Amino acid sequence: MVLALAAEEITFWQIILVVGVVVIVAVIALLSLLLSFVGSIEAGVQRVEDAARGVAGNTANIKVALTVADSLDEVADEARRHAQLLGVGA
Numbered sequence: 001m002v003l004a005l006a007a008e009e010i011t012f013w014q015i016i017l018v019v020g021v022v023v024i025v026a027v028i029a030l031l032s033l034l035l036s037f038v039g040s041i042e043a044g045v046q047r048v049e050d051a052a053r054g055v056a057g058n059t060a061n062i063k064v065a066l067t068v069a070d071s072l073d074e075v076a077d078e079a080r081r082h083a084q085l086l087g088v089g090a
Contacts, residue, residue: 005013
């Protein structure tokens with residue numbers, strides 16, 4: 001039983017091994033790049049979430065503000081009616 005390989009077979013296996021190493025290095029590089037992109041996206045999402053929380057905090061009492069605005073309109077109308085009854089203003 002002969003276990004020796006011909007020169008062409010040795011060259012073939014060397015080429016295959018080099019191609020395999022190149023593929024592995026490329027996969028590692030691409031996965032590293034992907035992890036970098038994911039980290040960047042995650043940081044951006046965190047900034048957007050923080051901004052959204054700020055907006056939510058700023059608008060938490062919007063119903064109260066709208067009610068106050070409506071009440072102020074009613075107070076202004078009432079003041080105009082009083083001014084007309086008293087003959088003050090135009």
